[in-house]
Amino acid sequence: MQIKMDNTDTQSIAEAVVNLLIPVLKDHLVTMIAGGTAVADQLPPCFATDDDLLDQAQTANMVCMSEAWLEKKRCAGGGISFVKIGSKVRYKRKDVTDYIASHTFNNTCESTFDQI
Numbered sequence: 001m002q003i004k005m006d007n008t009d010t011q012s013i014a015e016a017v018v019n020l021l022i023p024v025l026k027d028h029l030v031t032m033i034a035g036g037t038a039v040a041d042q043l044p045p046c047f048a049t050d051d052d053l054l055d056q057a058q059t060a061n062m063v064c065m066s067e068a069w070l071e072k073k074r075c076a077g078g079g080i081s082f083v084k085i086g087s088k089v090r091y092k093r094k095d096v097t098d099y100i101a102s103h104t105f106n107n108t109c110e111s112t113f114d115q116i
Helices: 007-034 056-063 067-076 093-102
Strands: 083-085 088-092
Touching: 056 067, 056 088, 056 093, 088 093
Parallel strands: none
Antiparallel strands: 083 088
């Protein structure tokens, strides 16, 4: 028996399978790679989620700015939202990508220097 499916059906099934497998595979990889500790930079990019917490070095790398710039923006304001847990500072991946998106322009007339 053959079932005919169009591309939409196939894509929907593929997306459903991926959405089910990624959390399971990510948890398995975290256990294998980091001994049970979730470390976002040790996972392949395809396993990145919006909830991943990035450290200052990873965040600075993503936005192509220095760690000192991040520290200054945390004090002065106008930077990327951050999470403070004890003495540790972390950035949610989604906040970093949202910050990058809000600083993306099509031409120089759209950008202003005070947004940096």
